[in-house]
Amino acid sequence: MPAVAYGQPMAVLIWLPPEKIPVLFAFLCVSVALLGVFLLKRKGKTFKIRSLPGALAIEEAIGRATEMGKPVFFTSGTGEIDRMATLAALSVLGEVAYKTAQYGTPLFYPNNDPVVASVAQEVASEACSKAGHPEAYKPENVFFVTKSQFGYTAHASGLMERIKPAATLYFGTFEGESLILAETGFAQGAIQIAATDSTIQMAFFLVACDYTLIGEELFAAGGTLSGDQEVLSSIVAQDWLKAVVILLLLIGAFLATFTAFNLASHL
Amino acid sequence: MNRRLVFWTTFAFGVFMLFQFFIPVMGGAYRKVLDWMQVIYLSSLLVGVIALGLLHLKKVSEQVSGWGYSLVTIIGLLAMPVAAFWGTDESSVFFWLFNNMQVPMQSTVFSLLAFFVASAAFRGFRARSLPAVLLLVSAAIVMLGRVPIGTKLYFDFPAWAQALLDVPGVAARRGILIGIGLGSVATSLRVILGIERGFFGRKT
Numbered sequence: 001m002p003a004v005a006y007g008q009p010m011a012v013l014i015w016l017p018p019e020k021i022p023v024l025f026a027f028l029c030v031s032v033a034l035l036g037v038f039l040l041k042r043k044g045k046t047f048k049i050r051s052l053p054g055a056l057a058i059e060e061a062i063g064r065a066t067e068m069g070k071p072v073f074f075t076s077g078t079g080e081i082d083r084m085a086t087l088a089a090l091s092v093l094g095e096v097a098y099k100t101a102q103y104g105t106p107l108f109y110p111n112n113d114p115v116v117a118s119v120a121q122e123v124a125s126e127a128c129s130k131a132g133h134p135e136a137y138k139p140e141n142v143f144f145v146t147k148s149q150f151g152y153t154a155h156a157s158g159l160m161e162r163i164k165p166a167a168t169l170y171f172g173t174f175e176g177e178s179l180i181l182a183e184t185g186f187a188q189g190a191i192q193i194a195a196t197d198s199t200i201q202m203a204f205f206l207v208a209c210d211y212t213l214i215g216e217e218l219f220a221a222g223g224t225l226s227g228d229q230e231v232l233s234s235i236v237a238q239d240w241l242k243a244v245v246i247l248l249l250l251i252g253a254f255l256a257t258f259t260a261f262n263l264a265s266h267l
Numbered sequence: 268m269n270r271r272l273v274f275w276t277t278f279a280f281g282v283f284m285l286f287q288f289f290i291p292v293m294g295g296a297y298r299k300v301l302d303w304m305q306v307i308y309l310s311s312l313l314v315g316v317i318a319l320g321l322l323h324l325k326k327v328s329e330q331v332s333g334w335g336y337s338l339v340t341i342i343g344l345l346a347m348p349v350a351a352f353w354g355t356d357e358s359s360v361f362f363w364l365f366n367n368m369q370v371p372m373q374s375t376v377f378s379l380l381a382f383f384v385a386s387a388a389f390r391g392f393r394a395r396s397l398p399a400v401l402l403l404v405s406a407a408i409v410m411l412g413r414v415p416i417g418t419k420l421y422f423d424f425p426a427w428a429q430a431l432l433d434v435p436g437v438a439a440r441r442g443i444l445i446g447i448g449l450g451s452v453a454t455s456l457r458v459i460l461g462i463e464r465g466f467f468g469r470k471t
Contacts, residue, residue, distance in 0.1 A: 030452040084451040091465025114315035140322050144315030150376040183383040197447045199440050207391035215443040216450025222465040230462045238449045
């Protein structure tokens with residue numbers, strides 16, 4: 001069955017293109033697991049939620065920056081607003097801005113995307129207000145730089161060289177700029193925490209940073225920092241689903257081995 | 268910011284995009300949404316560039332530390348659009364500036380990556396623990412398998428390198444990707460349902 005072209009009249013409506021059935025199935029599984037966890041939670045069931053050392057280290061990093069009297073540097077890389085990693089990064093930004101405002105520590109967040117910059121300014125401003133220190137929000141510290149990937153990298157690296165941050169936080173989508181930024185941060189002696197949805201750049205962060213959140217931990221970092229129980233309980237649902245995926249992978253590997261070596265003929 | 272308005276807007280557009288992804292029958296409306304995204308993007312770009320210009324103008328006028336960099340930024344910010352008024356074809360000043368200034372500067376920053384890879388590898392490959400030793404040995408095999416001298420040393424290095432990339436490398440990558448996929452879908456749902464609101468401000 002051919003895929004439906006956008007704008008096709010309703011007369012040739014095809015309800016669900018077959019290539020999207022596996023995606024729908026996965027989506028429904030995640031939805032059911034999440035809803036199940038939320039319903040159980042509302043009924044009073046408590047879940048043991050694993051801790052994320054990388055996310056917990058953010059507060060330690062901000063504390064260190066405060067003690068040293070140096071700023072905190074935050075970046076969400078080159079991701080645009082429609083990426084889940086960017087939304088997760090903005091959640092973390094809210095918590096970081098809240099804590100830096102409480103401690104009176106300057107926060108710098110140069111931005112690669114104008115839409116993300118606008119949202120980030122709003123998030124940082126609101127977090128500072130909720131911390132009881134609206135004056136802590138400095139619009140000149142959360143700003144749009146350029147859409148050019150390496151133009152942004154040059155600016156962010158230069159800014160790190162000038163402000164010498166004690167903590168650098170890399171949360172979001174990164175490409176080739178990841179290692180340039182992380183190595184510049186390392187050269188400043190900053191405590192570095194990173195989380196990205198890019199598996200290739202994750203390897204660079206693992207080498208260059210003190211803490212790296214792996215895989216889905218990026219999406220739970222904001223909840224861990226805020227202690228938001230609803231967000232945290234969704235980690236439980238994700239862990240359940242991962243257990244199911246691992247089980248399916250093991251069954252698949254067993255069946256593939258069974259078939260490849262024609263073990264059925266030996267039974 | 269009106270949180271309720273943001274929530275309902277996010278919910279409505281989230282549900283619409285989800286519906287459109289699985290049942291693509293509202294092509295006209297979908298295209299309209301994409302067009303509006305471009306309009307919003309360009310408006311934000313204009314706001315961002317003006318804010319950047321004002322920020323650097325302030326730094327230059329107050330002559331704060333490093334104001335020279337701000338001056339260079341302002342000159343760059345003005346020079347490209349002004350040059351574009353005289354055309355953007357291959358013989359134009361704009362094209363010359365792009366090819367002879369912007370492209371080399373970007374290439375220079377990108378080329379720094381080579382040095383940073385070397386310094387990061389030097390730190391990462393120090394054999395301080397068993398996992399670090401495994402990383403060091405794997406990296407040595409992969410690197411030797413990719414250069415002619417590796418084949419000279421031992422003919423099977425390229426096959427070993429490929430096996431390391433294809434088996435443990437792909438397995439680890441897929442494991443992480445599965446986690447990211449689950450996390451992305453879960454975050455999307457949380458955003459649409461208004462459970463995850465961190466991106467439009469802290470709850471309390």
